[in-house]
Structures are given as C-alpha cells and as structure tokens.
Amino acid sequence: xxxxxxxxxxxxxxxxxxxxxxxxxxxxxxxxxxxxxxxxxxxxxxxxxxxxxxxxxxxxxxxxxxxxxxxxxxxxxxxxxxxxxxxxxxxxxxxxxxxxxxxxxxxxxxxxxxxxxxxxxxxxxxxxxxxxxxxxxxxxxxxxxxxxxxxxxxxxxxxxxxxxxxxxxxxxxxxxxxxxxxxxxxxxxxxxxxxxxxxxxxxxxxxxxxxxxxxxxxxxxxxxxxxxxxxxxxxxxxxxxxxxxxxxxxxxxxxxxxxxxxxxxxxxxxxxxxxxxxxxxxxxxxxxxxxxxxxxxxxxxxxxxxxxxxxxxxxxxxxxxxxxxx
Numbered sequence: 001x002x003x004x005x006x007x008x009x010x011x012x013x014x015x016x017x018x019x020x021x022x023x024x025x026x027x028x029x030x031x032x033x034x035x036x037x038x039x040x041x042x043x044x045x046x047x048x049x050x051x052x053x054x055x056x057x058x059x060x061x062x063x064x065x066x067x068x069x070x071x072x073x074x075x076x077x078x079x080x081x082x083x084x085x086x087x088x089x090x091x092x093x094x095x096x097x098x099x100x101x102x103x104x105x106x107x108x109x110x111x112x113x114x115x116x117x118x119x120x121x122x123x124x125x126x127x128x129x130x131x132x133x134x135x136x137x138x139x140x141x142x143x144x145x146x147x148x149x150x151x152x153x154x155x156x157x158x159x160x161x162x163x164x165x166x167x168x169x170x171x172x173x174x175x176x177x178x179x180x181x182x183x184x185x186x187x188x189x190x191x192x193x194x195x196x197x198x199x200x201x202x203x204x205x206x207x208x209x210x211x212x213x214x215x216x217x218x219x220x221x222x223x224x225x226x227x228x229x230x231x232x233x234x235x236x237x238x239x240x241x242x243x244x245x246x247x248x249x250x251x252x253x254x255x256x257x258x259x260x261x262x263x264x265x266x267x268x269x270x271x272x273x274x275x276x277x278x279x280x281x282x283x284x285x286x287x288x289x290x291x292x293x294x295x296x297x298x299x300x301x302x303x304x305x306x307x308x309x310x311x312x313x314x315x316x317x318x319x320x321x322x323x324x325x326x
Contacts, residue, residue, distance in 0.1 A: 021199040030055050031165060032065070033189035039176055040183045040199040047179070054171055061085045062164045064109065074150050075109075075157050081148040089160050089167050089276065090145060096163070096280040097140045100296070103284035105140045105255040107152075109159025112253050115260060131258040138255065166191045166232050166279025173230075173275075185226070186275075193230040193275045209233060212266035212308055212316065222306075224325045230275035234282035235267040252286045264309045265290065266316070271304035271324065281305075290319065297321040 026048050027036040037051065061083050063069045070082055082090070096104045111134045137155040144151045152158065160167075165188055172186045173193045183196030185205045194205040204225035212235060224231075234252070253260055268285045272278035281303060285293045290309060297305055305321040320326075 023198065023200040026051065028052075030188065031059070031063070031168065033165075035172075035186075035188045037172060037176075037187070038185045038198070038200075039181050041179070041181055045179070047175070050175065051172060054175060055168065057083075058085055058164065058168050058171065062089060062160045064159050064161065071158060071160065074152075077154060079149055082145070082150060085167070085171070087145065087148065089164055090150070092167075092276055093160060093163050093280060094140065096277070096284060099300075100281070100284040100288065102140070102255050103287045103292075104162060104280050105138060106158050106160055106162070107138045107140050107143065107156050108253050108255050108258075109161075110134050110137060110157035111258045112159065113157070115253065135258045138258070162283040163276055163280040165189050166230070166275035166277070169193045169230065169275035191230070191232045191275050191279055192226060194226040195228055197227070207231060209269050209306065209308075210235070210267070222326070226271075229271055229273060230278045231269060231271050232275055232278035232282045233267060233269040234279075234286045252283065254287055264311070265307055266310060267308040268293070269306040269324075272302070277303075294319075294321065 021040050023038045023040055024044070024046060025036075025038050026046070027034060028048075029035075035051070035055075041047075059066055060069050062071045062085065064071055064075070066072060070080065070086060073080060074082075093104065093106050097106075111131065114130065114134055137153055137157065139156075142153060143156065143158065150158070169186050169188050169191050170193060172188075173184065173195065176184050176186070177195070183199050185192065185194045185198070185207075187207075190210075192207055194207070197203060198205050204227050206223055207226045208223045210233070265286055268282050270278040270282045270285065272281065285296075285305065285307075288296070290307060293305060293307065297303060301322050303322060304324040305319075306324040307319040307321075309317055309319065311317050
C-alpha cells in the first residue's frame with residue numbers, strides 16, 4: 001500500500017510539473033535591429049514563420065532601405081495603391097503630426113538623409129542654402145490619401161521610420177491576440193507592448209528604461225511593470241554625429257528649421273494604448289522640449305511620459321508626467 005501511495009504521489013508531482021506554464025521565446029534580427037517575443041500558448045504553437053512573414057510584408061510596404069518597397073517607389077515618383085499597413089501608419093502619423101503641431105513630420109526624411117541619419121547617405125557639405133532647398137518639400141499637411149494613393153509634391157520624401165517600428169510591435173501583438181494568446185510581451189528595437197502577465201514567473205511583465213550613456217554601456221534608470229499597454233523610448237544619446245569641433249548633433253531633426261534639435265532632453269519614454277502611438281509621441285516629444293511636452297501632457301492625460309534630461313549643471317534629472325509608474 002505504501003508503495004502504491006508513493007507512486008501515486010510521484011505521479012501527481014509529475015503532472016503538476018507538467019502543467020507549469022512555460023513561455024515560448026522567439027527572437028532574431030529585423031529592421032536593422034532585433035526582435036524578442038515571449039508568449040504563453042495553450043497549444044504550444046511556435047509562430048516564428050508567421051512573424052517573419054508579417055515583418056516581410058511591413059518591410060515591402062514601408063522600408064525606405066528597400067528600393068522595391070511601396071514607400072521607396074512612391075518617393076521616386078510612382079503613383080500606386082498602398083496597402084492596409086501603409087494606410088494605418090499614414091493616418092496615425094497625420095493625427096500625431098496635427099496634435100504635436102508638426103513636431104512629428106514624416107516628410108522630414110530628405111533632410112534626415114542630408115545629415116546622414118537616414119538610408120540615402122549624406123550631403124558632404126551642409127550649408128543653409130542646401131537645407132533651405134530641402135525644406136521646401138517638408139510639410140505633411142501637404143500630403144494626403146485619395147483612392148488609396150498618396151497625393152504629394154513631386155520632390156517630397158516620406159519616411160515612417162519614426163513610427164513604423166512601433167506599428168510592427170502592434171502587428172505582432174494583434175496577431176497573437178487573434179490566436180487567443182492573452183499573455184505576451186513583444187519587443188522590437190526597444191519598443192514594447194505587453195498583455196496579461198508573465199505566466200512562467202507568475203508576475204507582471206517587467207521592462208527597463210535605459211540610463212543615458214554616450215559610451216554604449218547599458219544600465220537601467222528604472223524598471224516598471226507593463227500590463228495591457230505599450231511603451232516606446234526615443235533617446236539622443238545613442239544615435240548622434242560629432243563634427244570636427246566636437247559638437248554633438250542629435251538624430252532628431254527640428255521639422256521647423258531642418259537642423260538637428262538642440263535640446264537638454266536625453267531620453268523620452270511614453271506609455272500609450274498601442275506602440276505606434278507611443279513611438280510617434282516619443283519622437284515628437286524629443287524635438288518639442290520639456291515645457292511644450294508638459295503642456296501637451298496636461299491636455300492628454302491618457303499619455304504617460306518619463307523624461308531624462310541634463311540640467312544646467314550637466315547633471316541628469318528626471319520628470320514623470322501623468323502618473324508615469326514608479
């Protein structure tokens with residue numbers, strides 16, 4: 001009898017261990033960076049092939065680095081119908097453009113390229129005349145969609161890189177939800193979206209916000225719990241240029257002047273319902289400056305913001321708006 005009870009107990013223990021939830025963890029290169037997805041699937045399904053397929057579709061729609069993509073062909077002057085992904089990003093970019101009074105402007109792409117932050121290389125000698133000439137074609141308000149076709153000036157260049165990465169996070173998240181996955185964390189190049197909890201650890205999903213570090217070393221300014229929302233971060237401390245005089249230029253271009261933004265903001269993290277929105281706002285806020293971001297946040301309590309900036313004494317300070325979590 002004792003032997004039977006021992007065997008029964010061991011069987012129960014084995015069954016309990018078998019039922020402990022394990023996350024499926026997938027990662028790899030994408031969009032010039034990397035992706036990482038963790039999720040719990042009751043059917044233990046690996047969706048790597050589906051993710052790669054979705055990434056390819058988005059790339060062929062909106063990658064300015066691929067000559068055959070729809071956005072590249074449009075920038076070359078072709079008139080063609082755009083797909084559903086392109087339309088969603090175009091529409092949301094237009095909304096954020098208007099809300100931020102042009103701080104996020106996808107038509108700044110040609111100017112970004114001139115400063116050698118984009119896919120087209122650089123102009124060897126930046127001068128005011130060159131910038132002025134390029135700025136003639138900047139202005140997302142002059143672009144529109146009609147019959148699924150982009151209406152734009154002949155010389156305008158459109159670039160969704162400031163928002164498309166966040167959108168790609170949303171696409172993967174939406175795919176998982178369509179498969180009835182209710183617990184996941186999706187990350188692409190530091191942009192994140194989470195739902196439910198980390199079942200494997202039986203805790204909320206925990207994500208970190210990097211300390212600004214110009215030397216490339218990684219440490220976290222803070223770690224927060226991310227549940228049923230998205231977070232995107234824009235920082236000037238990793239992507240910058242240094243001229244012959246040692247001046248550092250941020251990769252965020254001021255859409256009003258055409259020159260790299262002069263700001264004390266080093267990092268902006270934004271929490272929003274979806275990652276495309278968080279990504280767009282994070283980029284816009286980087287260019288707007290602290291006081292304009294503060295004023296914006298007062299009118300939009302649904303957008304939570306965390307800013308790391310350098311004060312006059314060259315010391316790091318932080319500012320949390322709209323109850324950004326501690």
